[in-house]
Amino acid sequence: MIDALLGDSGIRKAAAAARPDDDPAATIAQVAWSVLAEPGDGVAGALISQLGAIEALRFGLSGERFELAEKAIQDGRRRWLPRAQPRAIGDALHGAAEVGAQLLLPGDAEWSAAIDDLGDHAPAVLWVRGDPTHLVASSRVSIVGARAATAYGDTVAAELAGDLAATGSIVVSGGAYGIDGSAHRAALGAGGGTIAFLAGGVDRAYPAGHQHLFDRIRESGALVSELPCGAAPTKFRFLSRNRLIAALGAATVVVEAGWRSGSLNTAGHASSLGRPLGAVPGPITSAASAGCHRLMREYDAQCVTNAAEVRELMGIDVEHQGPEQRADPDQTRLLDALSTRTPHPPAEIARSAGLSVERTRALLGTLSLEGRVEQIETGWRRTTA
Amino acid sequence: MIDALLGDSGIRKAAAAARPDDDPAATIAQVAWSVLAEPGDGVAGALISQLGAIEALRFGLSGERFELAEKAIQDGRRRWLPRAQPRAIGDALHGAAEVGAQLLLPGDAEWSAAIDDLGDHAPAVLWVRGDPTHLVASSRVSIVGARAATAYGDTVAAELAGDLAATGSIVVSGGAYGIDGSAHRAALGAGGGTIAFLAGGVDRAYPAGHQHLFDRIRESGALVSELPCGAAPTKFRFLSRNRLIAALGAATVVVEAGWRSGSLNTAGHASSLGRPLGAVPGPITSAASAGCHRLMREYDAQCVTNAAEVRELMGIDVEHQGPEQRADPDQTRLLDALSTRTPHPPAEIARSAGLSVERTRALLGTLSLEGRVEQIETGWRRTTA
Known part of the structure; x- marks a missing residue:
């Protein structure tokens, strides 16, 4: 089957047309695998990565013994052989040519390395x-x-x-x-x-x-x-x-x-x-x-x-927002204790807020600079702005 | 202030009414803390847990030196003193009695241990x-x-x-x-x-x-x-x-x-x-x-x-569902390859599914037992049920 496939002049011509710079046999073998094996066939993938597509095809479809994972490959052979028909491989190439579909192979400039992360489950072609x-x-x-x-x-x-x-x-x-x-x-x-x-x-x-x-x-x-x-x-x-x-x-x-x-x-x-x-x-x-x-x-x-x-x-365009502005709890308590209408003296505000008079005075100073509180005669109140 | 508070007969009476089985002084001290300190005051909490409410009150409101965390306690004193008025503590007890609100203290049967997880930020009373x-x-x-x-x-x-x-x-x-x-x-x-x-x-x-x-x-x-x-x-x-x-x-x-x-x-x-x-x-x-x-x-x-x-x-009522039934991929491929109308022979089904003829026969056997495929003369098709 392999010699028939690689020697078929129509298929060779189609392979050469699809990949002018490559050995047609390599192109044919890679396409053959995409026809023989269903997507993600890990045994086919392992065979190709260890032997290259052509030798993998020879082994995969022959009766030759393969030392490693003999059982898996025997099972693979039984899956692949029913599909080993040169015409199907020729059809794949001809069909692609008809609609102008480009054949990408691993290692091509447009073959993403991300696809190779699939290991033995990566596709043979795209x-x-x-x-x-x-x-x-x-x-x-x-x-x-x-x-x-x-x-x-x-x-x-x-x-x-x-x-x-x-x-x-x-x-x-x-x-x-x-x-x-x-x-x-x-x-x-x-x-x-x-x-x-x-x-x-x-x-x-x-x-x-x-x-x-x-x-x-x-x-x-x-x-x-x-x-x-x-x-x-x-x-x-x-x-x-x-x-x-x-x-x-x-x-x-x-x-x-x-x-x-x-x-x-x-x-x-x-x-x-x-x-x-x-x-x-x-x-x-x-x-x-x-x-x-x-x-x-x-x-x-x-x-x-x-x-x-x-x-x-x-992992791109990470815009780190600064940490959230957390209100000082004492400030919250002080503002809670203030009226927007009636001014109160600091001692009264301190008691109501549960703060010391000293802390209350200091906070009132800070908040008045921010325009959030105002002093009316001897008392303080919250501004409405 | 503390002696005035603990000695006030009206307050003692209210405390005894609220907690008949307890020392009124202990009740008063605990309620006093809930009035003096705003919720979550960790300094008050630490003082109470180390000294008990009564002694904490004595220290917290006196001018006595306290060896540990002197600064924090001085700051605390300045927060608490403006509120240290017996009438406010009396009002808390009377107000509760008026509406029939029950006073819970740490250690009560109804005091949840979950509340104690708040440590020094736990409330003095509920x-x-x-x-x-x-x-x-x-x-x-x-x-x-x-x-x-x-x-x-x-x-x-x-x-x-x-x-x-x-x-x-x-x-x-x-x-x-x-x-x-x-x-x-x-x-x-x-x-x-x-x-x-x-x-x-x-x-x-x-x-x-x-x-x-x-x-x-x-x-x-x-x-x-x-x-x-x-x-x-x-x-x-x-x-x-x-x-x-x-x-x-x-x-x-x-x-x-x-x-x-x-x-x-x-x-x-x-x-x-x-x-x-x-x-x-x-x-x-x-x-x-x-x-x-x-x-x-x-x-x-x-x-x-x-x-x-x-x-x-x-952490309750965990109903573990069994692991999801995952379809055997080969079975999916086999069913994909079958028609519900035209029966196909196993060899053809194998080629179409990308499976070996042996595996195809085995799967057809299993699926026919489940009634999902049926044999018509020499071919197999999917059942519509």
Whole structure:
């Protein structure tokens, strides 16, 4: 199979067209892995990282013995072999060429190091429609949430994403209805960049109702998938795709999520990758916020209520406010004891405030400099200003 | 002054009436301290705890030298002396007798040990109208929040307080408009007990609009203050009163609070006392929830969304749900690959799911036992049930 694959002239030509500067065999092998293995296949990932894609393919599909983790690789072979058809690999390359999708491989300038944090679960390839440099923008934030968003969630997602995009962050999300869509749209509306990670091929709009949104993202942002063109989005692939969203953002923020929302899966990935996790609170009477509150309780998500707090979570733009001015308790007691009408002598004020006469005199002096008290003949009263 | 005070026959009589089993001098001295010192006066507290109330009074008001903390005590003397008038102490006792307020002293059966956690800042006395045993109920929770509550906040406060009171917790709050009032009312409505800590004397209704509510609390709960009857509530006393609310609750929950709400002061007291602190989230668009979100971000308050979570915070009634059932990813992939209409043979399903044929067969077996897949001649499909 491997020789047939690497020797197929049509496939070699397509590989050379996709990556003119690379050895076509290396390109083919990498694409082959994206077809043979489902997203996040750690055994495939380990094999590729230890042997390189070509040798990994040889081993993975041959009957040769492999010393380490023999059982895992035998199991892997049984998963991969049913898919080892040259045509499927050719279709991946041809399909991408047809829609102008760019093939990114690990190590490319546009291959974000953040993706490599996934280790053996990192994708073998990424297919990109739009501008791949968004993937390596200096500031990226993932904003995700429920498909069944409320007006509150949509508004909040749009405000956060719009503010973050306007201040230079690339907004990363999943292209779904609800929160994802609101975040993408607001980023575009703010003239910023946005990345949609899809669970199927970048040639198909899923959901179909987002065709127009995806067209706009392709023009001003990037549509990205690890799956070849033609691949259908499946439930498993949605869940796997979430790891890419979590990995690429410097922080992940969940805007609205039901108690069992898929967004909690993205949040879980962010947590296990050590990425800061934020959740937007909402009314406890709203089922659409239950998942966010759960993230705060169970996943130690930070409560975020505005874009500045998201930037703080991302580790940028931290504006430290000075410590709160705390009123001197004696001053509070003195002011409590003063009337705005009738002036009282210091001894009476001291008794009423529970302060010494000396302390009372000193405080009256300070407060009169601030214009907060005034002396009328022998007494003092509070000013009304 | 001390001899005049302890020897005054009218005051002795009032003290004996208030505490028939105690030495009137001890009663008088303790009440004197509650009149001389403002709430939370740590110097007075330290003196009383080291010398007892009578000797503390002698030292505190005399010119005698005191070896330790000489400066603090000199400052204290200057605060206390302007108030050292026997009539004020007599008025405190007479005023209480008039409205039937009970005098509680440290060590009484109804004096909660939780109050003693305040150390030198614990009150010298507590005046109680209603049932003082509520103070030592086995389960107490403090529910506080903004006076300027929204309908959302009032509803949530009522639901939490009603549920907690119905399940046996005494609801502690501050008797104010807004959240406090909703919490007290719901506790009463649920047939439970509630305690209102007032910032002035228990003989006066503040706010006046809560006169009827206070009457009901007096009948089925308790109105409590460390300040003598006749004492006006001042800003300082409101802030000091908050430490009693924070101390008495096994946990403190803030339902709604503006960015600078006084409830944050109560929350701060709870934190410094090591009491668990909860905050109810709300819409980030609501200024009335800004303080709650701030508590989560800056005070490490736990996000609470229902009474069960409050009970968990209090350390009672912890219902551990089992770990979430996580779907086997292979099973998800297999189900993704199956049609509900057309049956497919295992080899084809394996290829589509990216699983080995062996694993596919095994999973199909398991899932058919669960009735989730069915075999039609040589193929398998998903059931629609």
